[in-house]
Amino acid sequence: MRTCVLAEGKTFVRRLACLGAAVLTLAAARPTSAWTYESTASRPFQEGLSFAAWWSGQYATPEADYSLSLLASTGAEWVALIVTGYQETPWSTTIDYTSPRTPTDAELAQVIRQAHSLGLRVMLKPHLDLEDEVTTGWWRGHIGTYFTTEAQWAAWFASYRAFITHYAQLAQQAGADQFVVGYVVTTG
Numbered sequence: 578m579r580t581c582v583l584a585e586g587k588t589f590v591r592r593l594a595c596l597g598a599a600v601l602t603l604a605a606a607r608p609t610s611a612w613t614y615e616s617t618a619s620r621p622f623q624e625g626l627s628f629a630a631w632w633s634g635q636y637a638t639p640e641a642d643y644s645l646s647l648l649a650s651t652g653a654e655w656v657a658l659i660v661t662g663y664q665e666t667p668w669s670t671t672i673d674y675t676s677p678r679t680p681t682d683a684e685l686a687q688v689i690r691q692a693h694s695l696g697l698r699v700m701l702k703p704h705l706d707l708e709d710e711v712t713t714g715w716w717r718g719h720i721g722t723y724f725t726t727e728a729q730w731a732a733w734f735a736s737y738r739a740f741i742t743h744y745a746q747l748a749q750q751a752g753a754d755q756f757v758v759g760y761v762v763t764t765g
Contacts, residue, residue, distance in 0.1 A: 625655025
């Protein structure tokens with residue numbers, strides 16, 4: 578892929594540019610019949626709220642269904658479903674999105690159906706965090722700042738690509754109305 582040549586550079590900014598190019602490439606590769614693009618000028622403001630689950634099983638409870646119905650009763654038109662993958666440390670190159678802390682695909686598909694049945698449009702947003710930010714003092718913005726080799730960056734981008742692609746495919750299969758890719762970083 579030509580766009581990832583940028584990742585071979587030495588600067589953090591070039592690596593971020595590669596991530597952006599990869600995201601655009603993923604977006605361009607999606608089937609055109611699945612989602613349509615509108616310019617930002619023609620899109621209305623999205624009124625909605627985030628609805629996050631921090632453990633597997635939390636979206637699949639009567640309490641979650643009730644909370645979602647209360648959210649819909651506020652007049653919100655959108656709900657942002659947050660699904661979190663985790664890295665052990667800032668220098669880890671593997672993203673785990675199968676741990677007990679991450680909602681399952683079946684739960685996400687069910688909550689998307691539930692939100693649609695309540696008249697809500699759904700945005701799915703994969704989120705990346707570190708395993709233990711509280712006791713270590715690290716936060717997601719430190720991810721990659723300790724990488725010292727191109728091999729580490731290549732491994733991390735491969736893991737991030739798999740993470741994002743997995744949830745992009747789930748969003749499409751489950752009928753999510755939007756899919757968001759975002760990552761908070763620091764440059765030092």
